[in-house]
Amino acid sequence: MSAKSLMAGAAALALTAGAASAQETVVFGTNWLAQAEHGGFYQSVADGTYLADCGFNVEILPGGPQVNNRALMLAGRMDFHMGGDLLQAFSAVQEGVPVVNIAAIFQKHPQVIVAHPGEAESWEELKDLTLLIGDNGFQSYYQWMMKAHGFTAEQRQPYTFNPAPFLADKRVGMQGYLSSEPYLVTQEGGFEPNVFLIADAGYSSYATTIETMAATIESDPEKVQCFVDASIKGWYNYLYGDPSAANALIKEANPEMTDDKIAYAIGKMNEWGIVDSGDALEMGIGVITDETVENFYNLMVETGVVEEGVDYTASYTTQFVGNGVGMDLKTN
Numbered sequence: 001m002s003a004k005s006l007m008a009g010a011a012a013l014a015l016t017a018g019a020a021s022a023q024e025t026v027v028f029g030t031n032w033l034a035q036a037e038h039g040g041f042y043q044s045v046a047d048g049t050y051l052a053d054c055g056f057n058v059e060i061l062p063g064g065p066q067v068n069n070r071a072l073m074l075a076g077r078m079d080f081h082m083g084g085d086l087l088q089a090f091s092a093v094q095e096g097v098p099v100v101n102i103a104a105i106f107q108k109h110p111q112v113i114v115a116h117p118g119e120a121e122s123w124e125e126l127k128d129l130t131l132l133i134g135d136n137g138f139q140s141y142y143q144w145m146m147k148a149h150g151f152t153a154e155q156r157q158p159y160t161f162n163p164a165p166f167l168a169d170k171r172v173g174m175q176g177y178l179s180s181e182p183y184l185v186t187q188e189g190g191f192e193p194n195v196f197l198i199a200d201a202g203y204s205s206y207a208t209t210i211e212t213m214a215a216t217i218e219s220d221p222e223k224v225q226c227f228v229d230a231s232i233k234g235w236y237n238y239l240y241g242d243p244s245a246a247n248a249l250i251k252e253a254n255p256e257m258t259d260d261k262i263a264y265a266i267g268k269m270n271e272w273g274i275v276d277s278g279d280a281l282e283m284g285i286g287v288i289t290d291e292t293v294e295n296f297y298n299l300m301v302e303t304g305v306v307e308e309g310v311d312y313t314a315s316y317t318t319q320f321v322g323n324g325v326g327m328d329l330k331t332n
Contacts, residue, residue: 023057027061027078031081032064035257036266039239042234062253089209099212103287105210110178112177112181113126115174117191119171143304147303178269233329236327287318
């Protein structure tokens with residue numbers, strides 16, 4: 001081998017080593033077990049978007065019943081975390097926890113009420129049913145349902161996350177997650193329930209947010225921007241492209257996920273505009289607007305769920321979203 005070839009080979013090795021050393025491990029924690037509702041993040045891992053765009057080797061840590069990934073972020077062991085909804089963000093501000101929402105993947109909250117066909121054909125007719133609502137739901141969105149829509153505490157019974165009482169009594173409605181309880185009913189009850197999305201009745205919270213520490217935004221805004229942009233691209237590719245590689249990672253992380261469950265969830269997210277609707281249609285997936293956050297804060301103050309005077313503006317920033325990133329990837 002000539003000296004010139006040796007030099008070229010050495011240069012190539014140096015470039016490879018440099019690229020490897022330039023990779024940064026970034027840890028992102030979800031708030032539940034791996035599922036299609038996390039698909040866009042897995043997509044950007046599977047297709048290499050995080051690595052190609054940012055040089056990030058992203059490690060996704062699933063949450064679960066006994067896992068508190070948010071605490072890991074507070075302890076500095078995680079870079080980004082999947083938040084729940086705006087109530088969680090407002091609560092962090094109230095408690096003095098410097099966590100900031102930097103993107104809102106779900107433009108609509110996927111909380112639903114399900115009913116038997118023929119028993120409630122409209123949101124208003126749900127008032128005539130006994131409703132199974134869990135304690136967390138009773139303290140949050142059900143307070144809004146009572147204040148804004150006239151539902152009552154008397155018609156509510158505790159939900160134990162078991163659909164059996166609902167299946168046994170047609171005059172019972174049940175809380176649910178858009179891609180979970182309706183799916184269970186179709187499998188165990190053999191029928192399609194009527195589904196009412198609370199977002200479409202006015203519950204205007206974002207959900208499935210990306211959050212990070214305020215200190216991270218201050219010290220490394222470029223890192224935050226690249227992670228948000230790459231995640232958004234992953235969501236466009238997951239919903240409108242080929243999700244198979246991401247789904248394989250989801251099933252590997254959560255063996256209880258099956259192809260039919262995943263397909264059902266993707267279909268419902270698209271059908272109901274959970275990710276790509278409203279402001280996202282013009283400004284891109286992940287968008288947060290001042291108007292939406294303010295309106296929801298005021299709604300929760302009126303409902304008595306959130307105390308007046310909370311500095312809700314500290315719970316989020318709009319600086320990393322709303323720029324149309326990834327919209328060119330939308331194929332239909």
